[in-house]
Amino acid sequence: MDYRGLFEDAVDALRQEKRYRVFADLERIAGRFPTALYRDAADNAREITIWCSNDYLGMGQNDRVIAAMQDAAGRLGVGAGGTRNISGTNRPLVELERSLADLHRKEAALVFTSGFVSNEAAISTIARLMPDCVIFSDQLNHASMIAGVRQSGMQKHIFRHNDVAHLRDLLAATPRSRPKLICFESVYSMDGDVAPIEEILDLADEFGALTYIDEVHAVGLYGERGAGIAEREGLMERIDIIEGTLAKGFGVMGGYIAANQAIVDAVRSYAPEFIFTTALPPALCAAARASIDHLKASPHEREAHQRQARLTKEILSEAGLPVMHTDTHIVPLIVGDARLCKAASDMLLEKHNIYIQPINYPTVPKGTERLRITPTPLHDDEMIIALRHALVSVWTSLQLPRERSTVKYTTERLNSGDLTLPTSGG
Numbered sequence: 001m002d003y004r005g006l007f008e009d010a011v012d013a014l015r016q017e018k019r020y021r022v023f024a025d026l027e028r029i030a031g032r033f034p035t036a037l038y039r040d041a042a043d044n045a046r047e048i049t050i051w052c053s054n055d056y057l058g059m060g061q062n063d064r065v066i067a068a069m070q071d072a073a074g075r076l077g078v079g080a081g082g083t084r085n086i087s088g089t090n091r092p093l094v095e096l097e098r099s100l101a102d103l104h105r106k107e108a109a110l111v112f113t114s115g116f117v118s119n120e121a122a123i124s125t126i127a128r129l130m131p132d133c134v135i136f137s138d139q140l141n142h143a144s145m146i147a148g149v150r151q152s153g154m155q156k157h158i159f160r161h162n163d164v165a166h167l168r169d170l171l172a173a174t175p176r177s178r179p180k181l182i183c184f185e186s187v188y189s190m191d192g193d194v195a196p197i198e199e200i201l202d203l204a205d206e207f208g209a210l211t212y213i214d215e216v217h218a219v220g221l222y223g224e225r226g227a228g229i230a231e232r233e234g235l236m237e238r239i240d241i242i243e244g245t246l247a248k249g250f251g252v253m254g255g256y257i258a259a260n261q262a263i264v265d266a267v268r269s270y271a272p273e274f275i276f277t278t279a280l281p282p283a284l285c286a287a288a289r290a291s292i293d294h295l296k297a298s299p300h301e302r303e304a305h306q307r308q309a310r311l312t313k314e315i316l317s318e319a320g321l322p323v324m325h326t327d328t329h330i331v332p333l334i335v336g337d338a339r340l341c342k343a344a345s346d347m348l349l350e351k352h353n354i355y356i357q358p359i360n361y362p363t364v365p366k367g368t369e370r371l372r373i374t375p376t377p378l379h380d381d382e383m384i385i386a387l388r389h390a391l392v393s394v395w396t397s398l399q400l401p402r403e404r405s406t407v408k409y410t411t412e413r414l415n416s417g418d419l420t421l422p423t424s425g426g
């Protein structure tokens with residue numbers, strides 16, 4: 001058996017489809033975000049500007065966050081020493097979970113090693129603990145939520161993206177007596193659109209469903225204390241389970257859920273993804289807590305973030321670039337072709353020292369390949385102007401389409417039958 005050949009063929013298939021992925025070799029420079037050192041194939045280093053980081057506020061390089069990590073590592077060492085079941089919980093993790101419960105105004109919170117794991121573990125465990133449960137899941141939910149739904153083995157209904165009428169029909173067709181779990185996100189990271197949270201919660205009340213929201217692309221970024229879109233809209237209390245990451249807006253690593261004590265205790269007690277893995281190291285916990293506590297009190301990063309995102313959208317739109325209009329900090333620039341998307345990204349890096357990773361299928365549906373731009377408070381106005389010039393030059397060289405009128409949300413294109421949906425996001 002040619003085992004090696006099997007793997008090579010599998011990867012070749014991706015190359016043929018123009019969706020073989022190459023990761024840039026980057027070295028971030030603390031204190032100079034969003035500048036980093038890039039090394040090419042020959043290991044030659046040069047400075048570039050990153051425009052696609054999910055460290056949305058640059059908190060990964062915040063002085064207080066770095067100091068918290070260094071201090072905790074110095075005092076407690078670097079590893080957690082084992083699973084919490086076997087080795088107990090390090091103090092910084094206890095404090096982190098308290099801070100998260102407070103952030104979301106819930107009774108309790110539970111930390112996992114990543115946002116992915118938190119979704120998979122929490123959704124599957126919560127659904128399994130509700131006998132004969134039915135899950136209602138948004139069509140564009142993240143791969144980690146899909147993994148949780150699958151892992152539960154429970155019956156599921158996929159509702160059309162952000163379509164409350166469709167969700168209502170599906171709920172109405174399900175016997176009242178069966179437990180129901182509605183899973184959705186607040187900010188969808190690829191189109192940057194926002195869920196109709198209040199309407200979904202109204203439906204949950206009407207049909208007696210439990211609600212689970214992924215606020216991964218909103219925590220730290222929205223709301224008075226950075227708890228997310230649900231906080232901003234005054235809806236946090238009505239949501240049963242809020243899931244978030246410590247890795248994006250908060251700039252560190254790890255994932256969590258916040259909910260009532262009973263739900264958190266049940267997930268803690270039943271989820272194998274929680275029980276059988278080593279806890280997050282104390283230094284990571286201390287850094288995450290420093291970041292959360294800073295952002296609870298400081299609106300400055302959030303305000304500057306929104307300002308720079310708005311400015312980026314305006315400046316790129318004025319230049320005739322196909323910006324998808326969003327109400328959030330995410331600035332998708334549609335290319336619509338995998339090969340051209342990669343070519344645009346390569347050209348930005350080679351000629352303009354700008355790094356924007358191409359986003360291709362299956363992360364987004366075919367035909368909506370894009371450059372996903374994420375301005376941060378640390379991208380100043382001059383950087384935005386430089387980005388505009390670079391993009392216009394690339395768009396001209398590659399003869400890419402410039403009309404804004406062609407840019408539509410993925411939902412509209414799915415509903416018009418213009419697109420096929422990936423089997424899972426990523």
Ligand SMILES: *Cc1c(COP(=O)(O)O)cnc(C)c1O
Nearest residue numbers: 114115116142189216245247254
């Ligand atoms: C990135 C992401 C996750 C996973 O979070 P990590 O902490 O990176 O594992 C979960 N949900 C959504 C919507 C995401 O984009």
